[in-house]
Amino acid sequence: MSASPGDLRDQVVAMLPRLRRFARTLARDPHDADDLxxxxxxxxxxxxxxxxxxxxxxxxxxxxxxxxxxxxHRSRRHREVLGLPEGADETVGDPTTxxxxxxxxxxxxxxxxxxxxxxxxxxxxxxxxxxxxAAAVMNVPIGTLTSRLARGRETLQTLLSEGPGGRx
Amino acid sequence: xTFSDEVLMAYVDGELDAATRxxxxxxxxxxxxxxxxxxxxxxxxxxxxxxxxxxxxxxxxAHLMHLARTAPEQRDTSTVVPLRRxxxxxxxxxxxxxxxxxxxxxxxxGHWVLRGGGLGPVVTRDGQMVARGPLAEALTGQLAAxxxxxxxxxxxxxxRSSSGQYCRTFSVRAPELSGLACRAGGQWQVQVxxxxxxxxxxxxxxxxxxxxxxxxxxxxxxxxxxxxxxxxxxxxxxRRRGWER
Numbered sequence: 515m516s517a518s519p520g521d522l523r524d525q526v527v528a529m530l531p532r533l534r535r536f537a538r539t540l541a542r543d544p545h546d547a548d549d550l551x552x553x554x555x556x557x558x559x560x561x562x563x564x565x566x567x568x569x570x571x572x573x574x575x576x577x578x579x580x581x582x583x584x585x586x587h588r589s590r591r592h593r594e595v596l597g598l599p600e601g602a603d604e605t606v607g608d609p610t611t612x613x614x615x616x617x618x619x620x621x622x623x624x625x626x627x628x629x630x631x632x633x634x635x636x637x638x639x640x641x642x643x644x645x646x647x648a649a650a651v652m653n654v655p656i657g658t659l660t661s662r663l664a665r666g667r668e669t670l671q672t673l674l675s676e677g678p679g680g681r682x
Numbered sequence: 683x684t685f686s687d688e689v690l691m692a693y694v695d696g697e698l699d700a701a702t703r704x705x706x707x708x709x710x711x712x713x714x715x716x717x718x719x720x721x722x723x724x725x726x727x728x729x730x731x732x733x734x735x736x737x738x739x740x741x742x743x744a745h746l747m748h749l750a751r752t753a754p755e756q757r758d759t760s761t762v763v764p765l766r767r768x769x770x771x772x773x774x775x776x777x778x779x780x781x782x783x784x785x786x787x788x789x790x791x792g793h794w795v796l797r798g799g800g801l802g803p804v805v806t807r808d809g810q811m812v813a814r815g816p817l818a819e820a821l822t823g824q825l826a827a828x829x830x831x832x833x834x835x836x837x838x839x840x841x842r843s844s845s846g847q848y849c850r851t852f853s854v855r856a857p858e859l860s861g862l863a864c865r866a867g868g869q870w871q872v873q874v875x876x877x878x879x880x881x882x883x884x885x886x887x888x889x890x891x892x893x894x895x896x897x898x899x900x901x902x903x904x905x906x907x908x909x910x911x912x913x914x915x916x917x918x919x920x921r922r923r924g925w926e927r
Contacts, residue, residue, distance in 0.1 A: 521826045521827070521838065521839070522755070523750065523751065523755065524838040524839050524851065524895055525839050525911050526750045527747065527750045527751065527895055527900055528839050528841070528851075528895075528900070528903050528904075528907065528911050529910065529911070530742045530746060530747065530750060530900075530904075531737070531738045531740075531742060531904045531907075532738070532910065534737055534738075534740070534742065534746075535734050535737040535738055538734060538737050539734060548743055548746060551746055552745075552746060552749060555746065555749050555750050555753055556749065556753050559750075559753045559754065559755040559756070560753070560754060560755070560756045561756065562755050562756060562757050563756060563757040567914075568913065568914055568915055569913070570910065570913045571910070571911065571913065572909075572910030572911065572913075616732075616733050617733045617734065617736070619733075620729065620730060620733035620734070621733075624730075635730070638695055639695075639726070639727045639730045639731065640730050640731055640734050642731075642909060644696075644697065645692075645695070645697050660688055660691070660692070661688075663691065664687055664688055664691060667691065667723070667726060668687075670726060670730075671722065671726055674726070674729065
């Protein structure tokens with residue numbers, strides 16, 4: 515992007531609320547999610563030179579956050595027992611959010627999807643990225659993105675049709 | 683005509699071409715089962731979005747805001763910057779200080795805007811602050827990606843608001859002010875105007891930090907923004923349309 519350094523920094527600042535939301539679709543614990551945002555900010559600014567001219571700062575930052583999550587997620591897998599992170603009972607959302615139960619329910623359903631399906635669902639359905647942008651973030655062809663999206667949706671329809679009280 | 687699940691999903695995601703979309707919509711009117719499948723996809727999308735929507739309204743933690751403003755920015759791809767998570771310094775008090783400064787500035791600003799009597803970059807019309815003169819010209823004509831060196835007005839980011847208006851952040855010099863203006867009724871309505879943060883928030887060697895937005899402007903952007911900031915191409919396209927929806 516031909517923008518001057520200050521413009522990039524402003525865009526990063528403006529993206530913070532959305533980066534935090536994206537991170538929360540990946541990490542259930544709000545503090546873990548903010549740690550991902552922190553890494554994305556540091557890496558994004560430290561590698562500002564890699565941002566290609568004319569490309570979307572939003573998609574670029576999502577891509578960095580996604581990579582950070584994949585790194586973290588894989589390294590902490592061994593501490594998890596099938597989708598239940600340690601201290602899961604402490605993560606009952608932030609008290610400032612509207613409906614922590616609904617958020618928790620949706621987060622839990624998302625957490626059951628394979629990583630790549632979860633990313634596709636999060637980027638397209640929650641963040642509202644176009645197929646082209648989401649495929650670029652995930653570094654896959656559009657066809658791969660849409661098939662992951664389709665499978666993710668199908669699973670979520672089943673999981674969430676059990677209703678907000680459906681988690682056991 | 684039958685439609686695959688992928689076509690239905692692409693419809694809900696706004697990714698269908700006009701011809702297929704028209705065919706699908708015609709079929710939906712006739713076929714209750716098809717309409718039902720689409721409604722289910724729409725409901726899923728709406729539910730996921732609604733569940734995470736409150737996160738956008740949470741205040742951004744001060745340490746993240748501070749980091750975004752001050753973390754070293756490296757444009758040269760050949761230099762490797764060490765990334766260690768423990769290195770991040772947290773100075774939440776600085777946010778507080780900056781906020782206090784902007785509140786004090788707010789009181790002074792009132793005087794300044796009114797005293798200008800039409801000479802300053804902002805006038806009040808029907809109780810609404812409106813950009814004028816060089817500020818209005820810059821908001822209409824200046825692209826963030828190509829700002830003249832030493833320009834009196836600097837444009838920050840541009841975006842669409844949730845009500846569909848184009849909004850842009852700006853900063854002006856003498857006095858140092860930052861703000862957010864949105865295009866409505868053929869003029870730039872100033873949503874927030876505050877004293878630009880001087881070097882107080884950042885040590886001298888972070889030279890970009892002064893161009894970052896004060897907390898009051900960030901808060902206004904977070905409250906208004908729908909989607910992402912416009913990239914250089916979208917910004918140029920919006921300018922061509924005269925910032926009209």
